[in-house]
Amino acid sequence: MNEGLTYFLQQVINGLSCGAIYSMIAIGYSMVYGVLGLINFAHGDLYVFGTFIAYSLIIVLSGMVNPWLLAIVAGCLAGCVGMVIERLAYRPIRKANRMVPMISAFGCAAVLKTISQAVWGPEAISFESLSFLPEGSFMLGNLQVYNRALFIPAVSLAVVIIMQYILNHTKFGLGTRCIMQDSATSNLIGVPSDTIIPLIYFLGGFLGVMGGVLYCSYYGYISIDMGMLGTIKAWAVVMLGGKGSFWGAFFGGLVIGVAEAMAGAYIGTAYRDAVGYIIIVVVLMFRPTGMFGHKKVEKV
Amino acid sequence: MLLSVEDIHVFYGPVEAIHGVSFEVDEGELISIVGNNGAGKTTLLNTISGAMSPSMGDIKWQGKSTKGMGAAQLVRSGIAQVPEGRMVFADSTVYDNLLAGAYVRKDKEGIKKDINTYFERFPILGERRNQKAGLLSGGQQQMLAIARALMARPKLLMMDEPSLGLAPVIVSEVYNIIEQIRKEGTVILLVEQNATRALSVADRAYILVTGEITMTGPGKELMHNDSVRQAYLGV
Amino acid sequence: MNMKTLNKFSLSRNKALVAYLIVLLLMIIAPLVIKDAFILRLFTTTYIFSIVCFGNMLVVGYTGMLCLGFVAFYGIGSYAGALAAKELGFGFLLSVLFAGIVAAIVGFVISLPCLRLSVDFVGLITTSFLNIFLAIARNWRSLTGGPNGVTGIPRPVIFGYRIASVTSFYYLMLIFMVLSFILLNNIIHSKYGRMLQGIRDNELGAVSVGVDSRKMKIFAFTVGSLFAGIAGSLYSFYISAINPDNFIFNISTQIMQMCVLGGMGSLPGAVIGAAFFTVVPELYRSLALYRIGLGGIIMVLCMLFRPQGLLGSRAFAGDKGFADRIKRARVVAQQKKAAAK
Numbered sequence: 001m002n003e004g005l006t007y008f009l010q011q012v013i014n015g016l017s018c019g020a021i022y023s024m025i026a027i028g029y030s031m032v033y034g035v036l037g038l039i040n041f042a043h044g045d046l047y048v049f050g051t052f053i054a055y056s057l058i059i060v061l062s063g064m065v066n067p068w069l070l071a072i073v074a075g076c077l078a079g080c081v082g083m084v085i086e087r088l089a090y091r092p093i094r095k096a097n098r099m100v101p102m103i104s105a106f107g108c109a110a111v112l113k114t115i116s117q118a119v120w121g122p123e124a125i126s127f128e129s130l131s132f133l134p135e136g137s138f139m140l141g142n143l144q145v146y147n148r149a150l151f152i153p154a155v156s157l158a159v160v161i162i163m164q165y166i167l168n169h170t171k172f173g174l175g176t177r178c179i180m181q182d183s184a185t186s187n188l189i190g191v192p193s194d195t196i197i198p199l200i201y202f203l204g205g206f207l208g209v210m211g212g213v214l215y216c217s218y219y220g221y222i223s224i225d226m227g228m229l230g231t232i233k234a235w236a237v238v239m240l241g242g243k244g245s246f247w248g249a250f251f252g253g254l255v256i257g258v259a260e261a262m263a264g265a266y267i268g269t270a271y272r273d274a275v276g277y278i279i280i281v282v283v284l285m286f287r288p289t290g291m292f293g294h295k296k297v298e299k300v
Numbered sequence: 301m302l303l304s305v306e307d308i309h310v311f312y313g314p315v316e317a318i319h320g321v322s323f324e325v326d327e328g329e330l331i332s333i334v335g336n337n338g339a340g341k342t343t344l345l346n347t348i349s350g351a352m353s354p355s356m357g358d359i360k361w362q363g364k365s366t367k368g369m370g371a372a373q374l375v376r377s378g379i380a381q382v383p384e385g386r387m388v389f390a391d392s393t394v395y396d397n398l399l400a401g402a403y404v405r406k407d408k409e410g411i412k413k414d415i416n417t418y419f420e421r422f423p424i425l426g427e428r429r430n431q432k433a434g435l436l437s438g439g440q441q442q443m444l445a446i447a448r449a450l451m452a453r454p455k456l457l458m459m460d461e462p463s464l465g466l467a468p469v470i471v472s473e474v475y476n477i478i479e480q481i482r483k484e485g486t487v488i489l490l491v492e493q494n495a496t497r498a499l500s501v502a503d504r505a506y507i508l509v510t511g512e513i514t515m516t517g518p519g520k521e522l523m524h525n526d527s528v529r530q531a532y533l534g535v
Numbered sequence: 536m537n538m539k540t541l542n543k544f545s546l547s548r549n550k551a552l553v554a555y556l557i558v559l560l561l562m563i564i565a566p567l568v569i570k571d572a573f574i575l576r577l578f579t580t581t582y583i584f585s586i587v588c589f590g591n592m593l594v595v596g597y598t599g600m601l602c603l604g605f606v607a608f609y610g611i612g613s614y615a616g617a618l619a620a621k622e623l624g625f626g627f628l629l630s631v632l633f634a635g636i637v638a639a640i641v642g643f644v645i646s647l648p649c650l651r652l653s654v655d656f657v658g659l660i661t662t663s664f665l666n667i668f669l670a671i672a673r674n675w676r677s678l679t680g681g682p683n684g685v686t687g688i689p690r691p692v693i694f695g696y697r698i699a700s701v702t703s704f705y706y707l708m709l710i711f712m713v714l715s716f717i718l719l720n721n722i723i724h725s726k727y728g729r730m731l732q733g734i735r736d737n738e739l740g741a742v743s744v745g746v747d748s749r750k751m752k753i754f755a756f757t758v759g760s761l762f763a764g765i766a767g768s769l770y771s772f773y774i775s776a777i778n779p780d781n782f783i784f785n786i787s788t789q790i791m792q793m794c795v796l797g798g799m800g801s802l803p804g805a806v807i808g809a810a811f812f813t814v815v816p817e818l819y820r821s822l823a824l825y826r827i828g829l830g831g832i833i834m835v836l837c838m839l840f841r842p843q844g845l846l847g848s849r850a851f852a853g854d855k856g857f858a859d860r861i862k863r864a865r866v867v868a869q870q871k872k873a874a875a876k
Binding site: 104 | 595600601648652653654655656658659660662663666667670671673674700784785788791792795824825827828830831832833834835837838839842
């Protein structure tokens with residue numbers, strides 16, 4: 001294998017890891033956005049909050065409990081916070097003009113960020129040595145493949161498969177699909193939207209934290225500024241993949257991850273982020289419903 | 301008395317849509333409520349179904365007040381609605397639509413049996429069980445919506461304008477189905493703009509005008525009433 | 536309309552006019568009364584942000600397009616004005632005009648893809664644009680100075696008069712704000728403004744009565760960006776050094792907060808909103824940490840109880856959660872009283 005090809009493949013692998021992390025965060029986001037059409041601006045700051053909790057739990061219980069277990073606990077906590085936010089800040093205004101719950105979400109994001117800052121400070125905190133990701137690597141010809149580069153996409157893939165199964169083969173999934181299409185009629189035939197919707201927020205928060213834990217482990221630090229940036233990236237990935245599609249979120253994340261890696265390697269790290277957005281805009285211009293989305297006919 | 305609506309006032313946003321409506325539905329009856337657009341028919345049905353709640357007055361189902369009961373609870377206790385415009389879940393399959401109708405039930409075997417029953421009864425639905433409901437024709441969607449509501453094994457089936465937007469031939473089919481359901485013992489509350497059909501099948505009927513009941517009587521009688529004929533039968 | 540309603544109508548308009556004039560008077564004499572430079576500087580910043588909010592109002596409040604990256608046009612105007620003055624040697628007024636036009640052109644271009652696509656898409660496309668703008672600003676060092684930005688922007692000189700003191704800046708920005716207010720007020724009350732409102736509230740309905748919604752949206756976007764660009768260049772001249780961090784996404788959020796609190800669709804509301812979010816945080820410097828959180832809580836409460844903001848139009852609100860419930864309860868209580876008699 002020549003050097004150029006090795007370098008290229010290295011970037012692809014990096015891109016896939018990073019992309020798979022985006023996928024995780026996006027899947028969490030996709031739950032609320034896909035089902036309720038609500039741009040949950042609080043998603044990022046919620047998962048950052050949850051990831052901070054995971055961090056603290058691990059510091060306190062270091063070594064005694066498997067960190068992933070603690071991450072799950074933190075995820076559940078964040079999920080519960082998500083449900084509370086839904087009940088207090090979104091549900092009362094669900095029927096208003098679209099922008100109203102969105103602005104409320106902005107407000108919640110700000111509150112969460114402030115709480116995080118008050119508890120954990122404004123500086124970035126190191127996430128090294130928290131052993132979420134497997135160590136080690138192996139050689140594939142000239143290519144050095146880190147174990148974590150396989151682990152992360154595998155976890156992401158597993159999550160998508162599980163979520164897709166839940167959506168298509170469980171009662172909860174049936175209810176969710178009905179609410180996604182027509183929440184008023186769903187209510188009428190007895191689908192308990194006031195039970196299902198909070199659960200969707202719970203899942204969104206939980207999956208977000210799982211993604212957040214992966215993200216911070218991969219990059220080695222956590223900071224309160226990640227919140228809104230994360231929300232926007234998740235939103236972008238979901239729009240690219242298609243609103244309401246988990247596979248869309250998965251592949252959308254991968255595409256963005258690889259694109260960013262390529263841009264970073266061949267154009268310059270400065271334009272990494274920008275490239276991702278350019279791709280999304282271009283794709284959406286030609287296919288407004290995203291890669292896997294389906295057209296929803298507007299009823300007049 | 302199976303269903304007793306007692307002087308309810310219902311607000312739609314800040315506007316009062318129903319101004320003190322009272323009526324009753326008893327075992328074995330088919331009741332029709334006729335009214336024009338904006339009379340409040342859908343608001344009325346939605347209130348009985350629990351999607352909205354009256355600010356004043358009460359609704360009694362099987363003798364007990366429905367105050368505070370949510371839509372899911374009411375479906376479980378036997379009230380199902382076929383909404384205006386069919387409102388099938390267009391992106392879901394016919395099968396999933398029926399499954400959704402039985403959401404409040406927990407008996408998996410019974411649900412499967414019922415689905416097969418309705419596939420036999422409405423062969424077209426059986427043929428298209430795995431097709432997306434949005435691809436069905438208007439009449440087929442109406443059948444699906446009715447079957448979906450029946451999946452909940454309701455004691456009272458409420459239908460909001462079942463003839464809306466359907467060709468006359470299809471309307472006849474739908475009303476045949478309504479007669480059949482009635483014969484099988486389900487109580488039916490029909491709400492229609494299409495007065496001819498609604499009044500001809502009804503035991504008793506009510507006329508709803510801007511949120512108030514203005515007339516009541518046996519269906520056949522109202523059909524021959526002059527003011528009703530003028531306002532609703534285009535005579 | 537009988538004479539009574541006609542009189543009522545013109546009386547309320549007159550009342551509004553009088554109120555505006557009083558406030559304007561207060562703003563004019565303020566520097567003579569308030570000697571504290573710090574407070575005067577706060578007001579000056581408020582005036583600049585008011586102009587941005589006016590522009591945001593036009594785009595978001597009147598067309599319903601969720602323009603989340605609006606601060607990008609502000610930033611473009613800022614850079615355009617600064618570079619025009621520094622590199623091209625344009626005078627102050629020319630630089631401001633230039634900045635406005637550049638921002639308007641960019642706004643025009645950005646509005647085109649936004650037209651036939653969903654509201655969400657507009658939000659995403661403007662956010663993406665903001666990201667791209669920031670990336671360029673941070674990296675095209677030869678043009679924008681990179682992360683250090685543009686420094687040493689010359690002081691404005693108008694007809695030979697050099698603006699440098701706190702008071703002169705105060706009056707300069709006040710004049711620009713008032714002019715923008717008057718201009719935008721005329722637009723809103725013209726037939727264009729009504730068409731825009733029609734599009735916001737019911738696009739299909741508006742189109743069916745002959746409103747060219749595409750043209751109007753482009754119009755709103757372009758004019759909104761124009762104001763943002765002008766405000767941006769004013770800002771450049773005011774603080775004489777700008778860098779990319781002045782235009783990050785959080786600023787867009789702040790602008791939105793200002794407009795929301797003041798009320799979408801209300802020009803005086805924009806000024807109040809801008810004032811609130813500029814002045815209040817400074818008064819509570821000690822609570823700086825909690826500023827953002829408090830702002831967030833205010834937003835949530837605002838949405839729950841009064842989504843149309845302080846002075847905004849009710850049309851914006853829809854089913855207003857608690858507010859409607861309270862109203863309903865009042866009507867019901869009245870009826871119960873009447874029935875009991």
